[in-house]
Amino acid sequence: MDKTTEKTAVAAVAIMLILAIVFPTMLSDPLQFAIAAAVSVAIALSVQKPVRKKIRHVVFDVGGVLLKGDYFTQQLSEMPGTKDVIKQLKKKGYKVDVLSNNNAIATDAITKHFKYNDLFDKTISSSDVGAQKPHPDSFNKMLAMINAGADEIVFVDDTPGNVEAAKKLGIKAVEFKSAAQLREELKRMGVDVD
Secondary structure: OOHHHHHHHHHHHHHHHHHHHHOHHHHOOHHHHHHHHHHHHHHHHHHOOOOOOOOOEEEEOOEOOOEEEEOOOOEEEEOOOHHHHHHHHHHOOOEEEEEEOOOHHHHHHHHHHOOOOOOOOEEEEHHHHOOOOOOHHHHHHHHHHHOOOHHHEEEEEOOHHHHHHHHHOOOEEEEOOOHHHHHHHHHHOOOOOO
């Protein structure tokens, strides 16, 4: 039994006890007892607040989010404003990670060249997890590597299929268009980026 179910059951029993004290005749009438039990459960469920975990991690793709250009010709440049968003997230205490379909060597070289390596808590490549996005294994193994639940991260990628795959696993995800749009989406999700 999870914590929410346990709390609901305890609240329902407490409400039943109160009803039994106030209306002792309900104990002898099965119909009254059943109605009181149903009402108790309904009341207990209505007062339970859903448990929402706080966002602790923002996980970025590299190509199209951090950088733009051609990997093969190495004509790459930074996406305007993304590094500023990452710096703000770090300042606010968020963990910032990378999940890239690049291999580990390429991802490390790129993050070092553009001086991102000090900004990331974990840099995870498809070769590290044995699967490429949008495969569910890439996300599930990434979650294990950063020690976070799906409800504790926001995933940022410019590829719609990767964003949809993350959402199917319960991960909040943003389809990246610009740093300004990312900032607004993160705020809407409760991430403090100001």
